[in-house]
Structure formats: C-alpha cells, structure tokens
Amino acid sequence: MAAKKPTKLHIEASELLCKNGCGFYGNQLWQGYCSLCYREECQRAKVAQQEQDSKKMMKKQAEDADKASLFSKFAEKKTQHINKRAHTLKSMFKKTPTKESVPEPRAKRQVNKETQQIKADLMDYLKQFKRPTAEDFVKIVQELVDKLYQNADAPVEDLTDLVQDFYIKLGKRMDSHSLYKDLSSEDIDTLLDYAEKYITVKMYTSLFCPATCDDEQKDLQMQTQIRSLHWVTGQQLDTMINEHETEVRTLVDQAITEIIEVNSKKAPQDKLSCIVRCSKHIFEIIRQSKEGPACADDFLPALIYTVLKANPPLLQSNIQFITRFSCPSRLMKGEAGYIFTNLCCAVQFIENITHESLALTQHEFDRYMSGEAIPPQSGNEYMCEGLRLMYDNLKTLAELRQRQEKVMAEALQLQQEMKDFKENFKQEVQNVLIRMPLTIKPRKMKVNLDDDSESLDLLPSPLLPLTVDNVGMDTRNTRVRLFH
Amino acid sequence: MAGGGNRNFNFKAVLLGEGCVGKTSLVLRYVENKFNDKHLTTLQASFLTKKLNIGGKRVNLSIWDTAGQERFHALGPIYYRDSNGAILVYDITDEDSFQKVKSWVKELKKMLGNDICLCIAGNKIDLEKDRHVTVAEAEAYAASVGAKHFHTSAKLSKGIEEMFLELAKNMIEKADSDTATRPGTGKNNRKSVVVVDDSTPSRQAGGGGCCGGGGSS
Numbered sequence: 001m002a003a004k005k006p007t008k009l010h011i012e013a014s015e016l017l018c019k020n021g022c023g024f025y026g027n028q029l030w031q032g033y034c035s036l037c038y039r040e041e042c043q044r045a046k047v048a049q050q051e052q053d054s055k056k057m058m059k060k061q062a063e064d065a066d067k068a069s070l071f072s073k074f075a076e077k078k079t080q081h082i083n084k085r086a087h088t089l090k091s092m093f094k095k096t097p098t099k100e101s102v103p104e105p106r107a108k109r110q111v112n113k114e115t116q117q118i119k120a121d122l123m124d125y126l127k128q129f130k131r132p133t134a135e136d137f138v139k140i141v142q143e144l145v146d147k148l149y150q151n152a153d154a155p156v157e158d159l160t161d162l163v164q165d166f167y168i169k170l171g172k173r174m175d176s177h178s179l180y181k182d183l184s185s186e187d188i189d190t191l192l193d194y195a196e197k198y199i200t201v202k203m204y205t206s207l208f209c210p211a212t213c214d215d216e217q218k219d220l221q222m223q224t225q226i227r228s229l230h231w232v233t234g235q236q237l238d239t240m241i242n243e244h245e246t247e248v249r250t251l252v253d254q255a256i257t258e259i260i261e262v263n264s265k266k267a268p269q270d271k272l273s274c275i276v277r278c279s280k281h282i283f284e285i286i287r288q289s290k291e292g293p294a295c296a297d298d299f300l301p302a303l304i305y306t307v308l309k310a311n312p313p314l315l316q317s318n319i320q321f322i323t324r325f326s327c328p329s330r331l332m333k334g335e336a337g338y339i340f341t342n343l344c345c346a347v348q349f350i351e352n353i354t355h356e357s358l359a360l361t362q363h364e365f366d367r368y369m370s371g372e373a374i375p376p377q378s379g380n381e382y383m384c385e386g387l388r389l390m391y392d393n394l395k396t397l398a399e400l401r402q403r404q405e406k407v408m409a410e411a412l413q414l415q416q417e418m419k420d421f422k423e424n425f426k427q428e429v430q431n432v433l434i435r436m437p438l439t440i441k442p443r444k445m446k447v448n449l450d451d452d453s454e455s456l457d458l459l460p461s462p463l464l465p466l467t468v469d470n471v472g473m474d475t476r477n478t479r480v481r482l483f484h
Numbered sequence: 485m486a487g488g489g490n491r492n493f494n495f496k497a498v499l500l501g502e503g504c505v506g507k508t509s510l511v512l513r514y515v516e517n518k519f520n521d522k523h524l525t526t527l528q529a530s531f532l533t534k535k536l537n538i539g540g541k542r543v544n545l546s547i548w549d550t551a552g553q554e555r556f557h558a559l560g561p562i563y564y565r566d567s568n569g570a571i572l573v574y575d576i577t578d579e580d581s582f583q584k585v586k587s588w589v590k591e592l593k594k595m596l597g598n599d600i601c602l603c604i605a606g607n608k609i610d611l612e613k614d615r616h617v618t619v620a621e622a623e624a625y626a627a628s629v630g631a632k633h634f635h636t637s638a639k640l641s642k643g644i645e646e647m648f649l650e651l652a653k654n655m656i657e658k659a660d661s662d663t664a665t666r667p668g669t670g671k672n673n674r675k676s677v678v679v680v681d682d683s684t685p686s687r688q689a690g691g692g693g694c695c696g697g698g699g700s701s
Contacts, residue, residue, distance in 0.1 A: 238553065283528045286528075293508075293512070293528050293529040294528040294529065294530060295507070295508035295528070295529050295530050295549050296507075296508075296530040296548075296549035296550050296551045296552070297503050297508075297549075297551050297552055297553060299528065299530050299551070300551040300556060300559075301551070301553075329494075334546070335531050338530070338531040338546070338548055339531070341548075341562055341563060344562050345551075345556070345559040345562050345563065348558075348559060348562065349555075349556065349559060352558070356555065357555040359555075
C-alpha cells in the first residue's frame with residue numbers, strides 16, 4: 001500500500017500542472033492547461049480560425065471578381081452577407097464560455113460515457129415505477145439541464161441558486177404530487193441522489209471551478225499554504241498519531257489516498273463518500289492510539305494533520321463544488337455532513353493558522369514558515385520506507401536486547417538466590433544442630449525384677465509376715481506374701 | 485430543516501464546551517447508555533444519532549460533537565450553522581468552563597438569534613463536594629438567556645435523558661411555530677442555508693481575519 005502510493009501521487013501531480021509549463025495547475029477540462037493559458041489558447045485558435053475564414057472569403061471574393069466584374073455588386077453584397085454571418089458567429093463565440101465554444105472531442109466523449117452510464121442506471125431504476133412518474137421525473141431533470149446549458153455563462157451563484165431551487169422543487173414535488181404518492185421515502189431519497197448525480201456529472205465542466213469565480217486562485221493559495229506548513233508535526237496539533245508504527249502508517253496512507261481521490265470523482269455524493277472513507281481510517285487510527293471511541297477533540301486535529309500531509313489537489317474547488325451543488329439534505333444531516341463540516345473546519349484552520357494555534361512563539365513560527373529552521377521532532381516522516389523499516393527494526397532489536405538482558409539478569413539472580421538458599425539452609429541446619437546437639441542417651445535396660453542385683457539390697461527388707469488371728473487379716477497377709 | 489413536513493423531524497444539535505468537561509461521556513451515556521466502557525459498538529463518538537418518539541412525532545436527532553480546544557474556538561460558526569439546538573456543557577468543578585459556556589451563548593445569540601434552542605448542562609454532579617459553580621448562579625444565568633439548565637452526571641446517569649428530551653421538545657415547538665407563522669418557509673429556509681454556505685467560503689477567501697465572528701457581523 002505504502003509502496004504503491006508515491007507512483008500514484010506522482011502521476012496525479014504531473015497531470016495537475018498546466019501543459020504550458022506556467023507553473024499553475026491545469027485541468028483536464030481545459031485540455032490540461034490552466035484557466036489562463038486555456039483562455040489564451042482558445043483566443044489564439046479563434047483568431048487563427050477567423051484569419052482562415054477571411055482568407056477563404058478574400059479568395060472567393062477575388063475569384064468572383066475575376067469571373068465577372070459585372071457581378072461585382074452582387075459579390076459585394078455577398079461578402080457583406082458573409083461578413084455579417086462571420087460577425088454573428090464571432091459574437092456567438094464571445095457569448096458562450098470558451099470551453100463550450102471549442103469542444104474537445106476526446107474529453108467530451110469521456111464525459112458522455114460517464115453520463116451515459118448514470119443515465120442507464122437511472123433508467124433501470126425508474127423502470128420499477130409507473131411510466132408517468134418516471135417520465136415526469138426525467139422531464140423535470142431535463143428541464144434543469146437545459147436551463148443550465150442556457151445559463152452556462154452565468155455567475156456561479158446563479159447556477160447554485162438554479163440547482164438548489166431545483167432540489168427543493170423536486171423534493172416538494174415528490175413529497176406532495178400525486179404521481180409520487182406510491183413511492184417510499186427511500187425511493188425518494190434514491191431518486192434525489194440520482195438527480196444530483198446526473199446533473200452534476202453531466203454539467204461537471206461548467207459547474208466545477210467555473211471561470212466566473214476565483215476558486216482556482218484559492219486552490220493555489222491553499223496549495224502554497226500547505227506546502228509551507230510541511231514541518232507541522234502531529235505533536236504540535238495534539239494528535240496521538242504515531243507514524244512510526246507500521247499499522248498506523250498504513251492507515252494514514254490510506255486516509256491520504258482517499259482524500260486525494262476526492263478530486264477524481266464527479267458527483268458530490270461520490271466526493272463525500274471519499275471524505276467519509278478517509279475519516280473512517282482516521283477514526284481507526286485514533287482507536288488504536290487510545291481507549292474508547294474517538295471524539296471531536298481527537299478527530300479534528302487528526303483530520304487537519306491528514307489534510308496537511310495529503311495536500312489534496314483542488315481542495316477548495318472541491319469543497320465549493322460540494323457546498324454549491326450537493327443536495328441540501330445531505331449536508332445538513334448524516335455523518336457525511338458532519339465529516340464534511342469538519343473538513344471545512346480543517347481547511348479554515350489551515351488557512352488561518354498562526355503561531356498560537358500550534359503553541360509556538362511568533363519567532364519560531366516565522367522561522368519554520370520561512371524554512372530557516374525545522375522543528376526538532378519533524379523529519380522522520382519523510383524518511384524513505386527502507387530507512388524507516390531499518391529504524392523500526394533497530395528499535396525492535398534494542399527492545400529484544402533489553403529483554404534478553406533482563407532475562408539474563410533474572411537468571412543470574414535466580415542462581416544467586418538458589419545459592420543463597422542452599423547456604424541458608426545449611427546454616428540453618430547447622431544452627432539447629434548447635435542449638436540442639438545430638439546427645440545419645442544410654443539405652444534404658446530392661447529390668448528383670450526377679451533378677452538379683454545390688455540395688456535389691458537397697459530395698460528395705462521384705463515385710464515379715466505378721467500373724468494375726470483374724471481371718472480377714474489372714475487373707476491380706478497371704479496377699480502380701482504373694483506379692484513377694 | 486424539519487424536513488418532510490409533518491412526517492418526521494430531523495434535528496441537529498451541537499455539543500459545545502471546553503475540553504474535558506465530559507461532552508463525549510454525556511452523549512455516549514445518552515446514546516449507548518455506557519460510561520467509560522471499553523466495549524463500545526461505535527468507532528467514534530463525535531457524530532451520533534438517536535431516534536425519538538415524542539407524542540407520536542418521530543424525531544431523528546443528530547448530535548454533533550465539537551472540538552473543545554481553545555485553538556479551534558474560531559471554527560465554531562462552521563459547526564453550529566443550521567443547528568436546531570445546542571447543548572452547552574460545563575464542569576461544575578471548573579469555573580473557567582462555565583465562563584466558556586457564557587461566551588458560547590453570547591456568540592450563538594449573535595449568530596443565530598433565537599432560532600436555536602439552548603440547554604446548559606452542569607456536568608459531573610457526582611463530584612458535588614468539589615463544586616465551584618454554584619447552583620443558584622448557574623440557574624440564574626440560564627434563565628437570563630432563556631436556556632434550560634440541567635444538572636447532569638454521565639457517571640451516575642443523571643439528568644441526561646431529561647435534558648435531551650426537553651431539548652427535542654423545544655425544537656419541535658420551535659419548528660411547529662416556525663411553520664405556523666411562516667407557512668412554506670421550508671423553501672426560504674433552505675435557500676438561506678445556501679446563501680450561508682456561499683458566504684463562508686468568501687469569508688475564507690478574505691483570509692487573515694478570524695472566521696465567523698468578523699465575517700458575518
């Protein structure tokens with residue numbers, strides 16, 4: 001993903017420059033020229049055409065004169081007539097906008113192809129409804145397209161009004177008209193989507209960045225501003241984007257790709273879905289760097305960071321186009337509207353960025369802006385993939401080494417502990433031995449009471465039998481005797 | 485904007501307030517009924533929707549979180565244009581956040597007049613012992629600007645449901661009275677929206693100056 005990106009970007013960037021090499025940005029609609037060069041080019045072509053025409057006329061005139069001077073009067077009249085026609089033609093050229101006047105066959109066919117595709121889709125979709133309903137819908141849309149063709153030269157505000165009025169009228173008609181009463185609200189939404197898509201794609205050349213406004217100027221300003229802010233880091237914006245993590249890096253790249261994609265889509269809804277996809281990646285980045293879901297406090301800085309890193313082509317023109325010609329309901333509600341609003345915020349923030357918004361001193365800010373100095377943290381993100389990978393690997397290795405050292409230290413400690421344990425155990429045993437010495441007591445001899453021994457002598461002499469006349473006494477004595 | 489006539493209402497409410505006052509917790513408690521929960525279904529809490537049914541009227545409420553950092557203060561007008569309601573959140577333990585609410589209210593009144601329903605939320609009432617903004621002061625202020633005041637706690641799930649419900653009711657009233665006094669305003673409303681959309685870019689074109697405030701006053 002990351003490896004592919006630069007080539008993709010490269011093509012886009014080179015495509016964007018004016019063919020004339022004037023340094024301004026060109027546009028495919030103007031045959032790859034910027035608006036100024038294109039105007040000049042058209043002027044030149046027109047002049048050449050007129051010259052050719054007049055030459056032809058002169059030739060014809062001369063021929064006529066040669067043929068018959070008699071007819072000179074007639075010839076003069078004819079020339080006048082031709083001239084008049086040429087004049088009207090010229091005025092017509094003037095009236096219609098330059099890009100309409102000199103149709104570029106290749107570009108036009110391309111547009112047609114895309115329009116045709118949408119038209120076919122729309123027709124397919126309309127098949128499910130009753131014929132009068134479908135016809136009415138097509139008629140209304142066609143009316144607007146015709147009106148737009150007629151007013152192609154009008155200021156963009158008028159075009160905006162035309163289109164927005166159309167959305168409201170169409171919405172109201174579909175809400176209240178009997179032809180549409182069978183339609184579910186989902187159908188109505190889809191039809192509105194189709195209407196928007198068809199109109200904007202078909203009329204893209206005259207609606208996107210028209211010559212009557214200064215969108216192009218703003219695009220250039222924005223481009224320059226973002227370029228001079230290349231040094232802004234995530235930390236300065238308070239985002240937690242850690243670009244050194246490969247996963248985050250991939251997500252950032254994906255977000256950047258999506259936001260650049262905006263310019264290649266034509267319908268506002270497609271442009272918006274690019275922006276939404278871009279933010280989905282940003283939300284994922286935030287989710288990885290913190291616990292809990294992303295809130296606006298995290299999202300806006302991350303979006304600003306993405307815009308700064310992406311420097312999307314014709315950003316202002318695209319935002320203007322979406323604001324002007326998108327269905328109002330889409331911009332007011334829904335996640336797409338919210339995210340688009342955030343993008344507007346991001347753009348405005350970048351336009352009006354000051355040292356305070358980055359928590360820098362005026363001096364620092366000026367130095368960074370003029371390219372005199374580079375903030376200490378920045379620069380890493382511009383490393384090539386290989387170098388970055390190497391740094392990543394080095395970091396991992398260092399980590400591994402640290403862990404190994406820890407394991408070693410712990411093993412040694414364990415060894416020491418075991419040793420100590422052994423010593424202690426020994427010591428303890430010793431202590432116990434000392435405290436309670438082993439004294440072997442003489443074994444107790446079994447004494448045979450009947451045996452003669454010296455100790456027996458110590459015993460008092462046996463009691464002598466007493467003679468008692470009493471019978472009772474007699475029995476006791478017998479017992480005593482027995483005992484002996 | 486209450487599109488579709490009487491069918492249902494689509495309302496947009498913005499959450500304003502300094503960072504760390506708990507805007508996100510508040511809305512997550514409301515929409516997901518969770519607090520500091522790691523198992524949330526949403527990837528983000530910056531844009532959430534809630535469907536309500538109030539007296540048989542279906543309301544789609546979109547809640548727009550805004551970046552609360554001071555450096556983004558100037559971007560406010562882009563966020564709150566076309567909103568039907570605003571919830572201004574402050575932290576009862578933080579006097580500064582209440583002052584910030586006051587400045588938001590002033591700005592909203594200036595930019596949108598009375599077209600917007602306001603609710604002020606004194607959040608974190610579970611930390612009552614550290615209170616620095618008195619109840620009386622806050623309620624008096626809210627009354628003076630025509631806003632409803634609520635004491636909320638996302639942690640204890642207090643006052644939040646009531647607040648959003650009240651806001652939705654107010655917004656319905658406003659929408660109803662708007663259509664009653666100016667029938668067929670839908671069109672005009674939308675048209676004015678377009679004009680606003682156009683004016684913003686030209687403001688941007690002016691460059692240099694701070695965005696909303698200066699441009700439209």
